[in-house]
Amino acid sequence: MARKRKGRDISGWLVVDKPAGMTSTAIVNKVRWAMDAKKAGHAGTLDPEATGVLAIALGEATKTVPYITDALKAYTFTVRLGQATNTDDAEGEVIAESDARPSDDEIKQALGQFVGDIMQVPPQFSAVKIDGERAYKKARDGEEMDLAARQLWVEELLHVDRPDPDHVTLEMTCGKGGYVRSIARDLGKALGCFGHVRELRRTWSGPFKAEDGVSVETIDAQAKTGALDAYLVPLEAGLEDLPEVRCLQDSVAKLRNGNAAPVIASELEFGDECWASYDGKAVAVGIYRGGMMHPSRVFTTLDQSEVL
Incomplete structure (x- = not known):
């Protein structure tokens, strides 16, 4: 037991x-x-x-x-220009250096190639699994891996500050699975000067x-x-990006037991994912099909006394 x-x-x-x-x-x-x-x-x-x-x-x-x-997430980060590290951030060892320092205009022009649907190779020191083992564990053992590129949606990448010739501060809004360290690394390569993340802050997430x-x-x-x-x-709050449908009193128990039940919806199409509420509280997440919700996840926070 x-x-x-x-x-x-x-x-x-x-x-x-x-x-x-x-x-x-x-x-x-x-x-x-x-x-x-x-x-x-x-x-x-x-x-x-x-x-x-x-x-x-x-x-x-x-x-x-x-x-x-x-959900989309936003980051503010500072790139150290002129140096590449084995971790793509300030915690790693410097593995390459350059005296080249791009101008602000050159940086702004280069940022365009990192906006939209891009392919991104994760850092060697990352949580990506290789043959069942985390990449960072292999990297710590000195193993260099050929990591596959992954698709990433970058909504926006902006130049916001240039504190000194060695540093540039950027803001990025992106989708799931993005590595800011990879952006810094690849931007440095594109500018011919190398680069790594010096500071990183996630300003919002969903x-x-x-x-x-x-x-x-x-x-x-x-x-x-x-x-x-x-x-x-x-x-x-975690369901903000899903459309909400209202749950009838008689439907609450059915949905919570994993069964399809009638819901009140507008502007939903057959097959849309949505969440059902009763008196503003989540009952289930599921698929809308012709006036019925077919639940895939159910919530137990709603007391039976609140439904009567």
């Missing part, structure tokens, strides 16, 4: 403004401990030295993680903004007191 997981049945999102020097997993573990949560996970890893939005899903909100992972994030200091100070519950964002 499986052992019952300890902790509170608490559901929602806690947006953390991640500091440099901590892994994403360490933040998740800290939040789970501080809030005594039974279940927690994050929507999109940040490198240890990166800062900014790390959205932590608790309880039933973990079922909405894929929709935040797939509906979540860094400016609304809770600090690690606040988490530590309010741990185990219940005060952090005030910062929770409803799990429905």
Whole structure:
């Protein structure tokens, strides 16, 4: 018999403004401990030295993680020109240098090739799996891999500042699976001067903004007191990019049991993915077919007393 997981049945999102020097997993573990949560996970890893939005899903909100992972995200980052490193960031060893320093106009012109649908090769030090093993583990052993390029949608890539000849600050909005370190590396190559990421901050991810994030200091100070519950964002925030349909009272139990049920919808087409709500709370995610929702994920946060 499986052992019952300890902790509170608490559901929602806690947006953390991640500091440099901590892994994403360490933040998740800290939040789970501080809030005594039974279940927690994050929507999109940040490198240890990166800062900014790390959205932590608790309880039933973990079922909405894929929709935040797939959402657009924005980053502000500084590229160190003139140096390439083996990790494509400031934590690695310098493996190539150049005295060339492109002008602002040359940088702006080069950025165009990294906008739209692009193919991007992940860094050698990344979490991509090669023969069942993470690439960064192989890289640490000195193994050089031929990583396959992956498709990435880049909505926008802007030149925002040039603090000095050696550095340029950029802002990027992109889709799922983007490596900012790869952008810095490939931009340096395109400019003929090499480059790596010096600083990186995720400013927003889907509906979540860094400016609304809770600090690690606040988490530590309010741990185990219940005060952090005030910062929770409803799990429905993770469904923002899906169309909402309204659930009839008689349909709630059917959907929660995994059965198709009638819903009230407008401007939806046969086969569209959507989420059903009752009194504003999520009941299920599923596929809309001719007035019926066929659920693929169901939520248990709605009490039966709230349906009667």
